[in-house]
Amino acid sequence: MIQAVSHLWLPFTQMQSFDASARTFVRGDGTSLYDARGRRLFDAVSSIWTIIHGHSHPAIVDAIALQAATLDHATTLGATNLPAEALAQALCELCETDYAFFAGDGASAVEAAIKMALHYWQHLGETRRTRFLRLVDAYHGDTASAMSVSDIAVFKSRYGPVTFETRPYERADDLEAPDVAAVIVEPIVQAAAGMRLVPIEHYVPLRNCMPLVIVDEIATGFGRTGTMFAYEQLDLRPDLIALGKGMSGGVLPLSAVLARERxxxxxxxxxEERKQFFHGHSYAGNPIACAAALASLELFALEGTFERAGSIERVAGERSATLRTHPAIREIRQAGTMIGIELHDAQRAWPVTNALYELGHFTRPIGATVQLVPPLSSSDEDIADFFDAFSEALERTN
Ligand SMILES: Cc1ncc(COP(=O)(O)O)c(C=O)c1O
Known part of the structure; x- marks a missing residue:
């Protein structure tokens, strides 16, 4: 039996009321997590939008074990390794881009993309292009630049002194300002804003604009919205693409910025010109993480992941249509397999989430919105069970 957490400080968690004995995971298998009390939980939030093919998938476990025994780590500062090379090629082919710059977590890819954009304009002699535009309600991570291009007050308001000012991108005119270096957007759905859907028309001016277009696919990438990347549905040709979370199948920290030739x-x-990009992370291009990512990419074809995702989307859509009539529900938003169930009463979101845990479903609310972002290997029954449990959770918290 695992001891209760005593020295661990958890992210985005009020530790005073956190009970480790109630929520310690000891094993993962497929779409299930098992806690120290022996309860099985459906991972309804894919461990915050990371897990793609299920936990401890044998193909990914094998790839990790083989790579760990072959070459565990070697820095990519001035050196390369075979899995990183192969993954860079695979990602560039998938996104029709030219180069992959690896980082660690999603936020570190966003940091790299922001610095790359700024530095790019300096190389072109356009030194006044230093401003960044972002969507209203944006979220791009918790490091300083990523917070700066984010817009969720509760996550960033305390950290004003270490962030810089950014402007919202609201209309085409905003892109015309001569000081704009880049506009960063989440494609189709803003997950951290509670699965907020952005109208497709909003992206149209980005098809042809002077500032660089950075598309943040960290939450949406690797099949979550029905296509490999959400921007494919928007007819965009981004200059920079940030990837993370699901890239390694969601099992190891690995992120990347994909960049175009120019x-x-x-x-x-x-x-001696010192024009190189002055940015790097110790574990960038880690061979084990890259091997996991390559195995994950292969599974899409081997396991018919997109067909499964289509089925999840359909079942969730059908069940949402019924649940949405419940008086406690304000709105249900869905983009592919990313679903946000917003309650009228935000105070009820945690009680509903806790009731779901008791019923065998692990998720988190964002404000008044309870999330269902299941692994893409989930069965139709997993999804139907979640909706049944949701109705029961509403009963229990009435
Ligand atoms: C769209 C988006 N960008 C960036 C991030 C930050 O990624 P990470 O938590 O891996 O730093 C997130 C995390 O939720 C995200 O949803």
Whole structure:
């Protein structure tokens, strides 16, 4: 039996009321997590939008074990390794981009993308292009630049002194300002804003604009919205694409910025010109994480992941249509397999989530919105069971 947490400080968690003995995970298998009390939980939030093919998938476990025994880690500062090379090629082919720059967590990819955009304009001699635009209600992570291009007050208001000012992108005119370096957007759905759906028309001016377009696919990438990447549905050709979370199948920290040729070219020069990108993370391009990512990419075809995702989307859509008539429900928003169930009463969101846990479903609310973002390997029954449990949770918290 695992001891209660005593020295662990958890992210986004009020530790004073946290009871580790009630929520300690000891095993994962497929769409299930098992806690120290022996309860089985459906991972209804894919461990915060990471897990794609289920927990401890044998193909990913094997790839990790083989790579760990072959080459565990080697820095990519001035050196390369075979899994990182292969993954860069696979990602560039998938996204029709030219280069992959690896980082660690999603926020570190966003940091890299922001610095890359700023530095790119300096290389072009356009030094006034220093401003960043972002969507209203944006979320791009918790490091300083990522917070700066985010817009959720409760996550960033305390950290004003370490962030910089950014402007909202609300209309096409905003893109015309001569000081704008880049606009960063979450495609289709803003997950951290409670699965807020962005109208497709909002992205149209980004198809042809002067500032660089950074698309943040960290939450939406790797099949969650029905296509491999959500921006594919928007007819966008981003200059930079940030990837993370599901890239390694969701099992190891790995993120990347994909860049187009013209951006990469701007950083080339003789060593004494010092034009290289001054950014790097110790574990960037870690061979084990890259091997996991390559195994995960193969599983999409081997396991018919997109067909499964289509079925999840359909079942969730049908069940939402019924649940939405419940008087406690304000709105249900869905983009592919990313679903937000918003309650009228935000105070009820945690009690409903806790009741769901007791009923065998693990998720988290964002404000008044309870999330269902299941692994793409979930069965139709998993999804139907979640909706049944949700109705029961509403009864129990009435
Ligand atoms: C759209 C988006 N960008 C960036 C991030 C930050 O990723 P990470 O938590 O891996 O730093 C998140 C995390 O939820 C996200 O949803």
């Amino acid at each position: 951006i990469y070219q701007a950083f080339l020069g003789a060593p």
